[in-house]
Amino acid sequence: MSAVLATILIPNRAFSISISATAQGNLTPPTAIFPDTVTNGDFLISANDDPDNFIIGDGQEENTRWTLDFTQDPNWVAFSTTELLTSAKLTLTLTTCCNIETDEFRIQTLPSIATPSIQSLPRNTTQTIELELLDFYSSSDILGVFNRNSGGLIPMTYFDDALVSFARLELSNDRSQSVPEPSLILGIVTMGAIGSFATRRNEKV
Template identity: 45%
Template sequence: MKFMKGSLLSTIFLLLTLVVLNNSYALTLSASASGELIPGTATYPNTVTNGDFMITGNHIATLVGNGIDEYTTWVFDFTSDTDYGAFSATDTLTSAWLTLTLTPKTGLITTDSMRINGLPVITDIIQSLAVGVTTTIEFELLTYYTSDQIMGEFASSVLGEIGMFYQDDAILSFASLDLTTAPVPEPATMLLFGLGILGLAGVSRKNI
């Protein structure tokens, strides 16, 4: 009889666990930046604002905004996402999906790179793009960075923002980043699970 009760308790516990797992959800925050395919131009040391992108030249390539030998920076601001309040900088990411639309302007695209501010550069997915062709590429940042590295930038400086850097032979016209955390149980489900555990504890005491 005790064996049957123990088996029943184990079954109930398993069912409660499955309820929690089935009612868990992954939280995703999204942010984007956009600009024109053909931005305005300026002469260094002036900069060019192309929508959400800031373009900076240098003392050698003095024409800014033509996509040749220049630096592009932008910020992914996640604070306007409706789920931002439920997102924690201590969460573990299961995905950090980056989308970029860019137009390489010279054959020197083979030397281009991009990065999250303060983190190592990414080169391989960019350097083989065709010159003069506007291309959209998508890739997983967790291939290059750890969750802690990305969330460290998310939490540093201005909370909820991730700064980006690109150099140096392309015009960027769109970028987006989706951050997805590991699934977490819904609060109501956790309450149900807790009540179930308390009930099982009560039943176990009565059978001792």
């Protein structure tokens, strides 16, 4: 009975770990004239491949790039890159302009993502949205980028008719599949203790 109670009382998924990285900029960045670029905090804004608009930083026909650095997270050392991700939650703050209906974003080197969560946003407003990247990429795709070079960096790009002033990506994985749960360990120890007690009792009889 003690072993059963121990298993019930100790919660599962005790080895779930999350790390996050953030990029920030101003809602109203400075502007420049093509072909110059604009640095807006952690974001680099440049013209898209075929610009009709020669003002950079006004949110029209632009590419915005940033790199998320997870090595600054206190859980960075404990985060396992060999376990599948259970979540990859992206938060974006966008100030929309014209033609938002065609906007896309991506983790660099991976396919672009077009989603109604962005393309249906009203024009000329500032909105914060959340997206689960595992709905678009596999865990292996994301971790493949994450593990390149020295590891811990994910570069991203947004195209093309909105200003990006905030981006946050939180990665989570669950190590309970490869590491025994504390409940299981305690159950084994408890059962061992019960067995040892029973053996000693039999020896005394």
